[in-house]
Amino acid sequence: MDLRKLKTLIDLVSESNISELEITEADGKVRIVKSDGAVAVPMMMAAPVAAPVAAAPVAAAVAAPVVPEETGYIVKSPMVGTFYRAAGPNAKAFAEIGQQIKEGEPICIIEAMKIMNEIDTDVGGTITKVLCENGQPVEFGQPLFVIE
Incomplete structure (x- = not known):
């Protein structure tokens, strides 16, 4: 799935009332889940191993929440x-x-x-x-x- 199509899907999710979208195609699978901040984040994407991947700028970086160490x-x-x-x-x-x-x-x-x-x-x-x-x-x- 090319980056333009992925960006379009992210925009679609963030501008709509849906909270999750999953699409499977021959060239891969993508699952987009809307976070609490109303920004859509791609959760996983599988692509064929033989497909070349070009470097592209990342639209947004999402940091994982810091979870304090628990005892027990x-x-x-x-x-x-x-x-x-x-x-x-x-x-x-x-x-x-x-x-x-x-x-x-x-x-x-x-x-x-x-x-x-x-x-x-x-x-x-x-x-x-x-x-x-x-x-x-x-x-x-x-x-x-x-x-x-």
């Missing part, structure tokens, strides 16, 4: 999706700060492709931090909880 065991997201602390809007949260949990207990749900995936903890202990907001999109490997 960090439960990370096993998938990309939407983070939910409870099974439903009026349901009690699976895990609260200060709550004792046992290994294998469910601590949240991640919705991916309209499927609710219950996420279990790998260790027992006390929940010391919840690092995501309810309804927040999460990436693979993103920290969700800290357990001491």
Whole structure:
């Protein structure tokens, strides 16, 4: 996919009400997700290995947020999706700060492709931090909880 086409897609997402766009073509795949600052950011792009890539100026650089080092065991997201602390809007949260949990207990749900995936903890202990907001999109490997 050439850079002019990519720039057009980024402009389309940033000027519209859509928050995410994914396009797959024979020469690659691009996924654009609108960030909180209303700027569209290409999330991934795969191109054939044989395709030559010309150097071009970057339209915008996005720095990853600085996450302070956490102590304790960090439960990370096993998938990309939407983070939910409870099974439903009026349901009690699976895990609260200060709550004792046992290994294998469910601590949240991640919705991916309209499927609710219950996420279990790998260790027992006390929940010391919840690092995501309810309804927040999460990436693979993103920290969700800290357990001491």
